[in-house]
Amino acid sequence: MSWELRASDLPDLARGATLLGTGGGGDPYIGKMLVERVLGDGVITILDPDELTDDLFVIPTAQMGAPTVMIEKIPAGTEPTLALRTLEEHLGRRADATMPIECGGINSMIPLVVAAETGLPVVDADGMGRAFPELSMETFAVYGVHGSPLALAGERGEKVVxxxxxxxxxxxxxxxxxxxxxxxxxxxAEYAMSGADVRRTAVPRTLSMALALGRAIREAREAKRSPFAAIADTLASTLYPHVRELFTGKVTDVERRTTEGFARGRARISAMDGDAGDFEIRFQNENLIAVHQGRVVAIVPDLICVVDHETAEPITTEGLRYGQRVRVLGISTPALMRTPEALAAFGPCAFGLDEPFVPVEEHRG
Amino acid sequence: MSWELRASDLPDLARGATLLGTGGGGDPYIGKMLVERVLGDGVITILDPDELTDDLFVIPTAQMGAPTVMIEKIPAGTEPTLALRTLEEHLGRRADATMPIECGGINSMIPLVVAAETGLPVVDADGMGRAFPELSMETFAVYGVHGSPLALAGERGEKVVxxxxxxxxxxxxxxxxxxxxxxxxxxxAEYAMSGADVRRTAVPRTLSMALALGRAIREAREAKRSPFAAIADTLASTLYPHVRELFTGKVTDVERRTTEGFARGRARISAMDGDAGDFEIRFQNENLIAVHQGRVVAIVPDLICVVDHETAEPITTEGLRYGQRVRVLGISTPALMRTPEALAAFGPCAFGLDEPFVPVEEHRG
Incomplete structure (x- = not known):
């Protein structure tokens, strides 16, 4: 069912989207601020994918870049709409709605900025079901909708198609x-598609799921219940039903470099009692693989989420700091993200990892 | 007056254009071959800039890249026309003619490839009056016609605006x-403009001048006359009237590296009798500055042309080899390339050179 989103929903949405961003997808504070600045006390209509007419014309919008740069370089806010308008002009057709291409603190929000500026509704779906570092890693592409033509807008009004x-x-x-x-x-702005294409190729209801997750975490904290139980309860009835606590410990080392437009690196987490051996996460913008005592315990495209060990507040790869006490959660992804063609696009081998994909719920604990 | 160009003109045109390319502008053999492949026994109409109607719509076409790569990577030949068509589609207007953006072995030829493929005429003018390494270094831009929007085509059919x-x-x-x-x-394809803009901003008749230069060099060789006297005679009645022999010697060192998409380096030339001291040329795709015994003897935007010491065959920066016996010519550029605004765009300071511009005819020999 379609629903309306208000500024008061944004903190919960940002929290949940950042969790689903699995380390990437951008900073939740910046994302939230960008929407608040234009939304005021207005509302944004969120369209359920099942209710889209076949020929509705959807143009997704997003930010691209290295998260390490994205937190330093705050957009003016008008660039995403400029990208949308540039693609509309190129295609000779106006969009009926926009949509996220991924989940994340920034990229769940950018379509909302566009919606608040233009009055367009936003489709409750995306093309990654999490965040991935590259524009080609989309269920859209896996199932036959291509990203071209893409429009790109810069902060000085540059327009590239x-x-x-x-x-x-x-x-x-x-x-x-x-x-x-x-x-x-x-x-x-890219992956322009019809309502029928959305239903066929997108991961559905990830915006409402992010909002539900963020809200559940907050409400659990307020009621002094476990936010981790709240996460598991919320996900149980979604396409992401399996949640596994992979490790709890203290961040003891973070290695991070921005190369070729990506933030790449690794984080080491050590058990607080020193007993459980080292745990390591490797990332390219997003967390890709989690290894405990030499054994893979979760791997892309399943979600590897680093959160505060008490509050369950999600921590992005660029937010990782020495000394943080964290829990690492592994979350299963929907079936359409685990097919052989999906794994070819964004499974381990797409990142140069030699390890095979094994669903997080099947790893031995 | 407008005139017709045939395949039999191409060797002379390539030679003259390469001389005007002042070390850059691409390899004459490849340029000639690209045109020959599509022209056959056809003709190309070359329009005199003075005869263009004010509202004629001109879209210049060119190749861009590092000369060191351009000689390794031969284009399929269809890319320049794809760039033109992409810009036409973006602007919603068909071109009435194409035009070079610079002089050179490749870039005097690319518009001829487009002309042979499409039937469009080519305007006898360009925007550099020589070759320069960067797309912004155009008399078009100096006098108010901007390069955007630019269309770029790749060998696999990629189109970028x-x-x-x-x-x-x-x-x-x-x-x-x-x-x-x-x-x-x-x-x-870039710098789309009207016939009136061409007359106001372009360096006129550089195609016919290149053809005349190449022909004069060949005819002098055939008649056992000095090709250097032929060059001077040909240029005397043009906008490039001053020719000065800067040095004669043997190439004793060439340093060349391809960085950030450009071929940068320097060549050292030593007098054959060992008496006249070292002579050095520094280049970024094109020759920028010539220094003899520590004194600047020619500097951008004037032309610094390295040619064979006997035949006057021009040698591009990527064609420079140890042991070549060469003469270095300094040629004066037209007044519209030496105004303060022109020098700001492509004078010494635009290349990070500290030396001021002094016209080649005013340097002390």
């Missing part, structure tokens, strides 16, 4: 090159 | 980034 036909990896490669030259952050 | 408004340096920066990611070479 990239068309690589069916080659979404080449689109990512060229758009990343432009984004690097824009200083590390760009705003994009 | 870049619009940076009035900021031609940002256009260059972004287009260079895309070109690097296309493997070092891209094909472009």
């Amino acid at each position: 990239i068309d690589t036909g069916d080659d979404d990896r080449q689109m990512e490669w060229l758009a990343r090159g432009v984004t690097i030259r824009l200083g590390g952050v760009g705003h994009i | 870049i619009d940076t408004g009035d900021d031609d340096r940002q256009m260059e920066w972004l287009a260079r980034g895309v070109t690097i990611r296309l493997g070092g070479v891209g094909h472009i």
